[in-house]
Amino acid sequence: MKIVVATKQVPERDALVRIDAAGKWIDESDLQYALNEPDAYALEEALQLKEKHGGEVVVVSAGPERVGSTIREALAKGADRAIRIDCDDLGAWDSLGVARLLAAAVKPENPDLILTGLQSDDLGYGQTGVVLAELLGLPHASLILHVEMTDAGFTVKRELEEGWFQTVELPTPAVLTIQSGGNKLRYATLMGIKRAKTKEVRCVTPAELGIEAAPIAVLERVTLPQKQKSTQILSGSAKEAAAALVEKLKFEVRVL
Amino acid sequence: MSGVWVVLEEREGRIGRISWEAIAAGQQLGAQTGLQVNAATVGAQTEPLAAEAAAKALARVMRVEHPLLAVYTADGFSLALEQLFRAEQPDYVIFPHTYRVRDYAPALAARLGQPLIGDVVAVGEGPVFTRQLMQGRLNGGYRHLGDGPCFFSVQAGAFRAEATETGKAEVATFTPVIEPAQIRTRPGERFRGSAQTVDLGSASLIVSVGRGIKDPENIPLVQELATALGAELAASRPICDNGWLPLERQVGSSGQTVSPKLYLAVGISGAIQHLVGMKGSQCVVAINKDPDAPIFEVADYGIVGDLFEVVPALTDAVKAAKQ
Numbered sequence: 001m002k003i004v005v006a007t008k009q010v011p012e013r014d015a016l017v018r019i020d021a022a023g024k025w026i027d028e029s030d031l032q033y034a035l036n037e038p039d040a041y042a043l044e045e046a047l048q049l050k051e052k053h054g055g056e057v058v059v060v061s062a063g064p065e066r067v068g069s070t071i072r073e074a075l076a077k078g079a080d081r082a083i084r085i086d087c088d089d090l091g092a093w094d095s096l097g098v099a100r101l102l103a104a105a106v107k108p109e110n111p112d113l114i115l116t117g118l119q120s121d122d123l124g125y126g127q128t129g130v131v132l133a134e135l136l137g138l139p140h141a142s143l144i145l146h147v148e149m150t151d152a153g154f155t156v157k158r159e160l161e162e163g164w165f166q167t168v169e170l171p172t173p174a175v176l177t178i179q180s181g182g183n184k185l186r187y188a189t190l191m192g193i194k195r196a197k198t199k200e201v202r203c204v205t206p207a208e209l210g211i212e213a214a215p216i217a218v219l220e221r222v223t224l225p226q227k228q229k230s231t232q233i234l235s236g237s238a239k240e241a242a243a244a245l246v247e248k249l250k251f252e253v254r255v256l
Numbered sequence: 257m258s259g260v261w262v263v264l265e266e267r268e269g270r271i272g273r274i275s276w277e278a279i280a281a282g283q284q285l286g287a288q289t290g291l292q293v294n295a296a297t298v299g300a301q302t303e304p305l306a307a308e309a310a311a312k313a314l315a316r317v318m319r320v321e322h323p324l325l326a327v328y329t330a331d332g333f334s335l336a337l338e339q340l341f342r343a344e345q346p347d348y349v350i351f352p353h354t355y356r357v358r359d360y361a362p363a364l365a366a367r368l369g370q371p372l373i374g375d376v377v378a379v380g381e382g383p384v385f386t387r388q389l390m391q392g393r394l395n396g397g398y399r400h401l402g403d404g405p406c407f408f409s410v411q412a413g414a415f416r417a418e419a420t421e422t423g424k425a426e427v428a429t430f431t432p433v434i435e436p437a438q439i440r441t442r443p444g445e446r447f448r449g450s451a452q453t454v455d456l457g458s459a460s461l462i463v464s465v466g467r468g469i470k471d472p473e474n475i476p477l478v479q480e481l482a483t484a485l486g487a488e489l490a491a492s493r494p495i496c497d498n499g500w501l502p503l504e505r506q507v508g509s510s511g512q513t514v515s516p517k518l519y520l521a522v523g524i525s526g527a528i529q530h531l532v533g534m535k536g537s538q539c540v541v542a543i544n545k546d547p548d549a550p551i552f553e554v555a556d557y558g559i560v561g562d563l564f565e566v567v568p569a570l571t572d573a574v575k576a577a578k579q
Binding site for chain 2: 016017026095096097099118122123124125126131134135139140141142160161163164167168169171179180181215216218220224226227228229233238239243246256
């Protein structure tokens with residue numbers, strides 16, 4: 001079975017983000033990047049399926065050269081090879097444009113299964129996988145926690161709202177967007193890191209894929225959110241702040 | 257072009273609250289643009305839903321009906337609405353941002369050559385669509401270029417369901433052409449993950465823990481605070497994903513929705529998926545080291561500091577106050 005995992009590199013979760021001088025995106029200098037967390041779960045699901053059923057795991061990712069570090073991480077964890085879509089101006093592409101890039105890169109691979117995280121931690125569009133399926137003419141299921149292969153295709157566990165789940169059956173090939181938490185994530189082993197250095201990372205450009213950025217939804221301005229409530233910050237040492245909070249809980253919230 | 261269309265979603269046999277909010281967004285956009293506002297219900301038999309919606313100030317309510325739409329599938333819903341919107345040529349299509357909409361609306365939009373502007377929290381003049389970036393830490397203002405229909409979905413709670421204007425809409429029926437073979441997936445019945453033995457929904461005091469706790473060995477620190485307060489212990493998704501606390505203690509869009517008198521969030525940054533589960537709390541207290549964490553946007557009281565210092569101090573202070 002050939003599995004393609006579409007991944008994205010995003011700013012680290014704990015990174016302090018600042019709006020850039022133009023007010024159009026975040027200041028990318030000194031920013032640390034990591035593999036988008038839901039994509040890490042998609043990769044894990046792919047690696048486990050490969051271990052069970054054999055086959056190949058191909059990672060595809062769009063972005064500038066720095067994306068190479070998260071690609072190497074995926075290869076070190078056990079992916080077999082990778083395709084990087086060389087794109088310095090990912091911000092100039094909308095969700096449909098990025099899905100078109102990925103579709104063009106993935107199509108010649110003819111995979112049996114395409115996995116991706118359900119959303120990215122930075123832009124959070126939550127639609128790349130679903131649009132990718134549409135562009136490739138494949139069936140899809142979203143918010144998936146568990147994948148099982150059957151004779152006819154796949155049986156997957158889909159998360160619904162408020163603690164409900166559902167089983168969905170799909171034929172092969174299919175696209176699944178993976179929800180966090182379905183599996184335990186693995187670490188790369190030293191041997192894996194060593195092996196990753198010799199694995200193939202093919203680089204293609206949007207022009208080679210025949211796709212142009214023609215954004216319809218354009219991010220014009222980035223701002224700080226307005227507070228919904230005026231938060232009273234209790235300052236001082238930990239002890240002072242704790243004492244001040246207990247006063248509030250006792251006399252204003254009246255729960256003590 | 258036929259103005260604004262709002263696609264409604266059913267919850268327990270009635271129009272769900274977030275769909276009323278989507279109508280409110282549609283009516284606001286209608287007032288801004290001077291376009292007429294319509295709604296669509298999708299299913300095998302949607303007469304009661306359409307009747308509910310027809311009592312609002314809408315031009316038309318379209319019942320998009322086909323036996324193959326009785327059970328939700330992304331293929332069925334995309335196909336049916338694609339046919340409706342090719343016929344109606346809308347200017348704007350609005351969805352409630354539900355799990356179901358996330359599953360099919362991006363594919364539907366792509367069929368019409370459009371991206372979906374998802375999870376919108378405000379629609380300003382222009383129109384400029386505001387949606388959250390970086391897990392709620394920043395807002396982004398989006399504009400839609402070109403003349404194709406503009407698809408967007410609205411976040412739960414962003415528009416006021418009470419703000420919908422009443423009226424009387426004409427009800428019509430649209431019958432899409434769908435062949436059984438076009439539905440490629442087979443959905444099963446809904447089921448619960450595990451028996452819910454913890455009912456956080458009725459708890460009056462909740463102490464909730466997030467990523468900031470760093471290690472499962474540190475959970476007892478927060479448990480002690482909960483015990484001192486007489487509160488239930490809850491958690492954000494990553495804590496339950498890691499198996500540090502059972503899934504039944506998870507608060508948020510995929511877990512339980514709570515509305516206690518006190519919600520004390522420890523080391524929770526406040527991603528929207530978490531906020532939707534607890535923003536009905538009467539009083540929110542946040543303890544977090546990052547002063548820009550979105551949890552402070554909904555907090556009444558905040559302590560900016562190291563939870564490993566603040567929580568033990570707070571446990572001691574609560575114990576002393578209770579003696």
